[in-house]
Amino acid sequence: MAGLVTILNPGETLPAAGHFAGPWRDFARTRIAPHARETFAGDGSESAIFVMSGSATARVGDTDTPLAEGGAVTVGLGSRVDLTAGPDGVELFITTLTVQVD
Template structure:
């Protein structure tokens, strides 16, 4: 297996003013992008809003998105309907769905964004968001990954994003990740540990992201107090294996 992985942190974000045409200040950083990867990622990003801050309502004409809330309390608007969000909340928005995010708490609100190209036209507009265990495809999923467990992104999204979950390793526990026909991205939310790929070992702590390109593998190892991380898997079709 190849040994090259993408490691990034949130510790030097860019300052953004007027995100999605909303007034005010926010912060942003890119953790991974299509360059160096085989899958059809648009980007893996981290975003931040101060108390009262707003990421303005908008819709995408060619991409789908996942939001995973890391810290703070907020409210997401999906096609005009509002839903509360908190740490652990995951939101999947299909192509063409209007969405925006507001920090309604007293502390900063931060979240991950995974943006990927869609494979289909947007579905007919609907006012209903559904939980991840719904049997039919709708325009959005709002779920708490820590309470409800893994979400199958294909229940809503048409692109290559597959399973998203929160993984908790026991003290000194390990997990093996192999990028065979898929690519992985993980983001540490709690605890410390290491990720080992070949002869390289990288320290893990909250705010560190690791993305595994096709053909790589890694062992995640928790420290003395355990380790928690967000984990997303993206399918890589055979024709994209070059």
């Protein structure tokens, strides 16, 4: 497969099909508004979520962990992570891989 050089604009998702032969599903750049919450679930997939700017709190089970610019959190197969944006919101880069369960 050929390489790809691109820019993801805020709110844009790039499907991986056609660019990668592996299990990558997509790449997304998204923003969560101040104090809003979004849930990321590993239902048939795994994700790596990187904080590009702003801050958030990641909740896994009963544990809260603060995230700042440069921080990252992973969402493994079958798991769930709740991200609550900080007072200025949070901008994220998310890469998601499809997981085949036999």
